Amino acid sequence: MSGWQNYIEEHRERYVRELSDFLRIPSISSLSEHADDVKRAGEWVAERLRKAGMEAVEVMPTGGHPVVCGQWLHAPGKPTVLIYGHFDVQPADPLELWTTPPFEPEIRDERIYARGASDNKGNMLTPIIAVEALLQTDGTLPLNVKFLFEGQEEIGSPQLADFLKNNRELFACDLILNADSGQWSEDQPSLLTSLRGLCGLQVDVTGADSDLHSGMYGGAVQNPIHALIQILNSMRGSDGRILIEGFYEKVRMLSDAEKAQLDSIPFDKSEFMNGIGVTELFGEAGFSDLERIWTRPTLELNGIWGGFQGEGLKTVLPNKAHAKITCRLVADQDPEHIYSLIETHIRQNTPAGVKVDMTPVESNANPYLMPADLPGSLAAIEVLSELYGKKPILVREGGSVPILSLLLEHLGTYATCFGFGMNDEKFHAPDEFFRLKNFELGQRAYCKILHRLGHQK
Amino acid sequence: MSGWQNYIEEHRERYVRELSDFLRIPSISSLSEHADDVKRAGEWVAERLRKAGMEAVEVMPTGGHPVVCGQWLHAPGKPTVLIYGHFDVQPADPLELWTTPPFEPEIRDERIYARGASDNKGNMLTPIIAVEALLQTDGTLPLNVKFLFEGQEEIGSPQLADFLKNNRELFACDLILNADSGQWSEDQPSLLTSLRGLCGLQVDVTGADSDLHSGMYGGAVQNPIHALIQILNSMRGSDGRILIEGFYEKVRMLSDAEKAQLDSIPFDKSEFMNGIGVTELFGEAGFSDLERIWTRPTLELNGIWGGFQGEGLKTVLPNKAHAKITCRLVADQDPEHIYSLIETHIRQNTPAGVKVDMTPVESNANPYLMPADLPGSLAAIEVLSELYGKKPILVREGGSVPILSLLLEHLGTYATCFGFGMNDEKFHAPDEFFRLKNFELGQRAYCKILHRLGHQK
Numbered sequence: 001m002s003g004w005q006n007y008i009e010e011h012r013e014r015y016v017r018e019l020s021d022f023l024r025i026p027s028i029s030s031l032s033e034h035a036d037d038v039k040r041a042g043e044w045v046a047e048r049l050r051k052a053g054m055e056a057v058e059v060m061p062t063g064g065h066p067v068v069c070g071q072w073l074h075a076p077g078k079p080t081v082l083i084y085g086h087f088d089v090q091p092a093d094p095l096e097l098w099t100t101p102p103f104e105p106e107i108r109d110e111r112i113y114a115r116g117a118s119d120n121k122g123n124m125l126t127p128i129i130a131v132e133a134l135l136q137t138d139g140t141l142p143l144n145v146k147f148l149f150e151g152q153e154e155i156g157s158p159q160l161a162d163f164l165k166n167n168r169e170l171f172a173c174d175l176i177l178n179a180d181s182g183q184w185s186e187d188q189p190s191l192l193t194s195l196r197g198l199c200g201l202q203v204d205v206t207g208a209d210s211d212l213h214s215g216m217y218g219g220a221v222q223n224p225i226h227a228l229i230q231i232l233n234s235m236r237g238s239d240g241r242i243l244i245e246g247f248y249e250k251v252r253m254l255s256d257a258e259k260a261q262l263d264s265i266p267f268d269k270s271e272f273m274n275g276i277g278v279t280e281l282f283g284e285a286g287f288s289d290l291e292r293i294w295t296r297p298t299l300e301l302n303g304i305w306g307g308f309q310g311e312g313l314k315t316v317l318p319n320k321a322h323a324k325i326t327c328r329l330v331a332d333q334d335p336e337h338i339y340s341l342i343e344t345h346i347r348q349n350t351p352a353g354v355k356v357d358m359t360p361v362e363s364n365a366n367p368y369l370m371p372a373d374l375p376g377s378l379a380a381i382e383v384l385s386e387l388y389g390k391k392p393i394l395v396r397e398g399g400s401v402p403i404l405s406l407l408l409e410h411l412g413t414y415a416t417c418f419g420f421g422m423n424d425e426k427f428h429a430p431d432e433f434f435r436l437k438n439f440e441l442g443q444r445a446y447c448k449i450l451h452r453l454g455h456q457k
Numbered sequence: 458m459s460g461w462q463n464y465i466e467e468h469r470e471r472y473v474r475e476l477s478d479f480l481r482i483p484s485i486s487s488l489s490e491h492a493d494d495v496k497r498a499g500e501w502v503a504e505r506l507r508k509a510g511m512e513a514v515e516v517m518p519t520g521g522h523p524v525v526c527g528q529w530l531h532a533p534g535k536p537t538v539l540i541y542g543h544f545d546v547q548p549a550d551p552l553e554l555w556t557t558p559p560f561e562p563e564i565r566d567e568r569i570y571a572r573g574a575s576d577n578k579g580n581m582l583t584p585i586i587a588v589e590a591l592l593q594t595d596g597t598l599p600l601n602v603k604f605l606f607e608g609q610e611e612i613g614s615p616q617l618a619d620f621l622k623n624n625r626e627l628f629a630c631d632l633i634l635n636a637d638s639g640q641w642s643e644d645q646p647s648l649l650t651s652l653r654g655l656c657g658l659q660v661d662v663t664g665a666d667s668d669l670h671s672g673m674y675g676g677a678v679q680n681p682i683h684a685l686i687q688i689l690n691s692m693r694g695s696d697g698r699i700l701i702e703g704f705y706e707k708v709r710m711l712s713d714a715e716k717a718q719l720d721s722i723p724f725d726k727s728e729f730m731n732g733i734g735v736t737e738l739f740g741e742a743g744f745s746d747l748e749r750i751w752t753r754p755t756l757e758l759n760g761i762w763g764g765f766q767g768e769g770l771k772t773v774l775p776n777k778a779h780a781k782i783t784c785r786l787v788a789d790q791d792p793e794h795i796y797s798l799i800e801t802h803i804r805q806n807t808p809a810g811v812k813v814d815m816t817p818v819e820s821n822a823n824p825y826l827m828p829a830d831l832p833g834s835l836a837a838i839e840v841l842s843e844l845y846g847k848k849p850i851l852v853r854e855g856g857s858v859p860i861l862s863l864l865l866e867h868l869g870t871y872a873t874c875f876g877f878g879m880n881d882e883k884f885h886a887p888d889e890f891f892r893l894k895n896f897e898l899g900q901r902a903y904c905k906i907l908h909r910l911g912h913q914k
Contacts, residue, residue: 196672200770209734214757215653215856218785219749220729222739225758225780226693233690236683238808272677277666282679282810292676300671301682302773303764308781313657313818315783315856316759323682324765326772328675351695353739361770399672399772 003137023105023114029088038065038151041087052132062159065151073144080144082173085124086153089116090428097430111433119427120180122434123419126442142454164410175376182421189384189392192417197367198400199335200326204357212317222353224321234349240284242299244345250332294396298328335364365400376416379452460594480562480571486545495522495608498544509589519616522608530601537601539630542581543610546573547885554887568890576884577637579891580876583899599911621867632833639878646841646849649874654824655857656792657783661814669774679810681778682763691806697741701802707789751853755785792821822857833873836909
């Protein structure tokens with residue numbers, strides 16, 4: 001057994017105690033009354049990095065919640081890895097649904113319950129512990145390490161783009177490990193290989209100057225709600241296929257091998273349906289459920305409103321109707337190009353008697369498809385195979401993780417997701433927890449992957 | 458000149474003073490803090506009826522705002538006419554848009570400005586003055602007269618159905634005149650011959666148990682907004698025609714004479730469009746604008762909502778979507794039958810992956826088509842022709858007036874609309890006014906029509 005392995009086991013209780021201390025700080029980034037707590041959590045992280053042996057540790061201002069950085073760069077000729085995580089958490093309400101208070105961590109059945117336990121305090125602590133264990137036992141690290149922990153992930157990292165742009169050199173690296181992620185199940189490791197991108201818009205349809213009486217005007221004047229649904233309905237066939245011209249043109253089709261790989265994933269359809277309370281799934285014909293969620297673009301109506309929404313009856317012919325639309329995009333779709341296709345489609349399908357305004361959403365995201373030969377990912381596959389005794393399955397994500405795109409855009413580096421959360425751990429919900437078994441597994445995994453990356457080069 | 462004509466001219470100033478007193482009572486039926494004012498207005502009306510010589514005058518309880526009745530039944534062998542009006546008014550806000558305060562009547566340019574001046578206090582006062590003038594000069598009335606004034610018209614007369622059902626005998630009559638109406642223009646009289654009916658429903662579409670993340674589920678799960686717009690869009694063609702099977706089956710087509718009559722109406726299309734701020738009209742192909750508003754049924758979306766309606770972006774796949782639908786109906790469509798056709802259509806057009814609930818609105822209304830030979834209407838045509846020097850045009854209304862249906866249902870009698878408001882008099886808006894010229898014209902018109910009806914029999 002390696003020295004670091006002994007070290008980790010010996011200090012197990014201390015690590016859990018430290019995690020508990022960290023979890024007691026209610027670092028809710030979305031509530032301004034907790035801004036000081038977010039800062040306090042950042043200072044806790046900075047202190048912990050120093051204690052682990054990191055240098056140049058700083059709590060850096062961003063204009064919003066701070067970023068904490070630290071580094072150890074004494075491995076000349078070796079690659080530099082940047083490790084990412086976040087110390088802010090989601091709000092804890094509804095409080096009454098928590099078994100124990102969200103910021104008073106409690107261990108039950110080898111799980112630690114608290115807001116942020118899994119997302120992301122428990123996970124982000126594991127690489128810090130790993131470098132401490134390596135430095136304490138080996139006296140050195142196998143490669144150069146930088147840390148970047150932020151305090152605004154749960155509110156969409158609004159200041160992070162500018163911050164990264166202004167600190168490119170500080171965070172320059174050869175590869176990135178993202179601790180804000182997880183594994184498929186307790187006995188099945190996984191590696192994330194792609195995420196979908198995003199573009200979207202709000203559509204505003206206007207008819208008359210003001211709402212009209214449906215008796216006095218109904219039949220003579222275009223109804224903006226009717227016009228809107230006609231436009232929206234023209235965008236998608238009843239078979240779920242998007243009918244906007246050119247929408248699928250740049251979509252990269254899966255190879256037979258990729259298809260086979262997806263089909264081999266132990267996706268439990270009835271569990272998926274039970275989890276959300278539906279009795280059948282629906283989507284573009286000719287693709288499996290996982291293909292549709294992970295590898296096909298969508299056009300989703302996120303919201304719609306117009307006219308009377310109260311109780312009972314109001315015989316109004318409204319003068320406005322609105323909808324929010326977002327598309328999930330896949331490689332090699334371009335958000336701006338897709339937006340322009342939607343815009344053209346709407347112009348061409350606007351019926352007589354109304355005018356239409358369109359406003360793009362600000363937070364476009366490119367689809368994120370990782371190169372298959374990413375060194376961090378190859379190392380992750382080996383480490384996970386060793387720890388779990390089986391190869392990780394290659395998974396994708398239907399959502400977008402803005403930080404990965406930001407890191408790629410500003411640092412020019414893809415990130416390998418290397419975290420040990422699990423989907424059942426109720427992040428963003430009451431009774432969030434983290435498996436202590438995975439807390440320790442993560443520490444060992446980080447020791448192993450740092451060693452492997454140090455010796456790869 | 459008849460005696461009553463002199464009498465009206467001599468007492469002109471008193472009548473305007475009385476109208477001003479009546480208008481000073483803020484009898485807003487929709488605001489509970491004005492309930493006493495509504496009652497006070499009822500008492501004012503009762504007192505005025507007694508002063509006019511009416512008997513058995515009473516302020517009758519209804520469970521809500523009261524009804525005022527009065528009668529004069531000393532013309533044995535003559536028909537009995539029931540005259541209807543209302544003494545409640547709309548709210549006056551926004552107050553800052555009034556030139557003078559809404560409950561401090563002011564005369565400018567021979568118009569009296571106040572909330573309720575035209576709708577309906579000025580108009581309902583004219584028949585009271587008429588019977589007073591006839592009794593004071595002739596010493597008798599040419600027929601039996603009953604009055605029914607209500608205090609809840611502006612809130613949809615919620616207690617009136619039960620009230621009429623319980624007082625059928627008290628209000629039994631041969632014909633009805635409705636003072637809550639108006640004329641086409643200052644020099645063009647008009648007579649209302651039909652109104653559209655109404656039926657409607659709320660549609661609720663439900664997908665998953667709760668809102669879903671559009672990244673994690675988008676592409677695999679039916680979106681209730683998509684399902685809803687697909688359902689709604691299937692109900693109407695892009696040419697404005699309703700596509701619900703059987704929807705038009707019972708619609709009575711206009712005769713050539715009726716069509717010609719409609720075409721002869723001086724409908725100013727550009728004034729109509731300017732008034733509401735649209736640059737083109739829209740509706741079922743093959744029918745004129747007036748035909749569509751007055752003689753064709755509609756299916757209108759009064760409201761729609763679901764998912765995220767806030768600022769910016771929320772990538773939610775909502776679990777619910779809702780719409781409010783009402784149909785305007787024409788003879789001989791039946792509200793319940795049309796509802797059942799809509800229900801069937803929705804069931805047949807509900808896409809996979811969602812469930813749909815439908816709730817009918819409570820206030821159905823039958824289409825109201827007056828018999829061409831209604832004695833009250835024939836008399837009205839003659840009186841209007843005489844007063845204006847030209848025949849009234851026959852007009853229709855696209856809306857529904859519930860009280861007319863209630864009177865027909867419970868008393869078995871159609872009403873002739875006989876009022877002297879004008880569409881530009883801003884009822885329900887700031888600076889409502891009534892033309893004093895029409896206040897007097899109405900008084901003379903009621904004297905004449907009562908005489909004519911008394912001598913017809």
